[in-house]
Amino acid sequence: xxxxxxxxxxxxxxxxxxxxxxxxxxxxxxxxxxxxxxxxxxxxxxxxxxxxxxxxxxxxxxxxxxxxxxxxxxxxxxxxxxxxxxxxxxxxxxxxxxxxxxxxxxxxxxxxxxxxxxxxxxxxxxxxxxxxxxxxxxxxxxxxxxxxxxxxxxxxxxxxxxxxxxxxxxxxxxxxxxxxxxxxxxxxxxxxxxxxxxxxxxxxxxxxxxxxxxxxxxxxxxxxxxxxxxxxxxxxxxxxxxxxxxxxxxxxxxxxxxxxxxxxxxxxxxxxxxxxxxxxxxxxxxxxxxxxxxxxxxxxxxxxxxxxxxxxxxxxxxxxxxxxxxxxxxxxxxxxxxxxxxxxxxxxxxxxxxxxxxxxxxxxxxxxxxxxxxxxxxxxxxxxxxxxxxxxxxxxxxxxxxxxxxxxxxxxxxxxxxxxxxxxxxxxxxxxxxxxxx
Ligand code: ASP
Ligand code: MG
Numbered sequence: 456x457x458x459x460x461x462x463x464x465x466x467x468x469x470x471x472x473x474x475x476x477x478x479x480x481x482x483x484x485x486x487x488x489x490x491x492x493x494x495x496x497x498x499x500x501x502x503x504x505x506x507x508x509x510x511x512x513x514x515x516x517x518x519x520x521x522x523x524x525x526x527x528x529x530x531x532x533x534x535x536x537x538x539x540x541x542x543x544x545x546x547x548x549x550x551x552x553x554x555x556x557x558x559x560x561x562x563x564x565x566x567x568x569x570x571x572x573x574x575x576x577x578x579x580x581x582x583x584x585x586x587x588x589x590x591x592x593x594x595x596x597x598x599x600x601x602x603x604x605x606x607x608x609x610x611x612x613x614x615x616x617x618x619x620x621x622x623x624x625x626x627x628x629x630x631x632x633x634x635x636x637x638x639x640x641x642x643x644x645x646x647x648x649x650x651x652x653x654x655x656x657x658x659x660x661x662x663x664x665x666x667x668x669x670x671x672x673x674x675x676x677x678x679x680x681x682x683x684x685x686x687x688x689x690x691x692x693x694x695x696x697x698x699x700x701x702x703x704x705x706x707x708x709x710x711x712x713x714x715x716x717x718x719x720x721x722x723x724x725x726x727x728x729x730x731x732x733x734x735x736x737x738x739x740x741x742x743x744x745x746x747x748x749x750x751x752x753x754x755x756x757x758x759x760x761x762x763x764x765x766x767x768x769x770x771x772x773x774x775x776x777x778x779x780x781x782x783x784x785x786x787x788x789x790x791x792x793x794x795x796x797x798x799x800x801x802x803x804x805x806x807x808x809x810x811x812x813x814x815x816x817x818x819x820x821x822x823x824x825x826x827x828x829x830x831x832x833x834x835x836x837x838x839x840x841x842x843x844x845x846x847x848x849x850x851x852x853x854x855x856x857x858x859x860x861x862x863x864x865x866x867x868x869x870x871x872x873x874x875x876x877x878x879x880x881x882x883x884x885x886x887x888x889x890x891x892x893x
């Protein structure tokens with residue numbers, strides 16, 4: 456079985472939902488479909504939650520009313536029979552009344568997660584009803600029944616696998632199995648989610664659990680590009696990526712794929728294919744175990760990076776210095792992305808600066824600290840095994856007119872990263888494309 460995941464814009468209107476229906480039924484083979492909420496809906500639900508945190512039920516009700524109006528309109532455009540129209544309309548009304556019920560009581564993060572989960576619950580119900588109206592044998596499997604996380608908020612792989620195979624066994628003979636991306640239950644049985652953009656992760660976890668033949672992630676761009684198409688001229692779709700290369704690109708800024716999505720597929724050895732709903736015939740990008748030797752694949756960039764440098768003569772010949780520094784970041788749950796060391800100093804980059812003041816204060820115990828904000832990581836990805844010669848020179852040559860704050864190379868076989876000012880990003884990306892892909 457294949458897993459096909461469609462993001463928010465791919466189910467963003469009744470028209471697009473019909474398009475999804477035709478894409479998933481085309482092969483005639485049993486298919487597992489994962490859907491996001493319609494685009495914009497998760498944001499609206501978060502807005503509702505924000506109003507309720509601030510004890511403003513009127514604000515929340517206004518957003519709920521607008522959303523309801525929009526969805527009720529969708530029903531008339533999506534369905535063509537009165538039975539399905541009224542059934543879905545009733546479902547939507549009960550959903551929006553359910554959302555209204557949250558405006559009357561105490562609001563905590565528990566309620567928030569429940570509110571935010573409704574976007575995927577609504578979109579999947581609409582699409583499954585539409586498929587049934589079309590005469591397709593389709594069934595909705597509730598993600599809350601099988602997608603569970605453990606006490607560390609990590610997916611409970613064993614549970615997912617067992618529960619999902621049981622559900623599939625109980626629902627034999629369907630052509631289309633639909634489920635919600637993003638949403639799950641946590642170790643305490645509460646409704647939770649896999650973080651923003653987590654539907655890709657759902658698809659990958661399901662693919663791994665059912666040993667799918669392939670996991671397809673459908674968005675609105677033709678595969679992963681070799682550079683950011685919004686910034687650089689004449690980017691090209693990359694046809695193939697190794698799992699490691701894809702993970703680096705997703706983490707360092709390529710928006711098309713959520714970084715967590717790669718792991719489950721990689722461990723299960725299941726290829727991930729990125730496809731374009733608007734141009735379904737386009738080849739897209741395949742991510743698999745194959746590593747093409749001697750090739751630079753793509754460039755990505757990640758903004759909003761803060762660099763922190765600590766300089767200390769106490770580091771000279773001392774043991775345990777790095778550990779002490781890292782422990783400070785760990786105690787504030789702040790992951791370090793890039794790292795460069797010298798005998799008397801360390802530079803690190805972080806993308807979450809919510810505890811920057813506390814971290815800097817504690818680091819000051821060990822030396823002189825400097826902070827640079829509004830930085831950007833530019834990352835070149837491909838076969839960068841250290842035995843290959845020439846690529847580092849080409850990449851650094853492309854950066855020759857740009858002030859570089861940090862360089863990281865040799866951490867993996869797949870990446871060389873530069874930390875630069877955000878204001879130099881466009882120039883850096885264009886120069887790298889010119890030099891590496893000419
Ligand atoms: N609907 C969720 C979000 O907007 C999950 C997703 O689309 O992947 O973040
Ligand atoms: Mg997404």
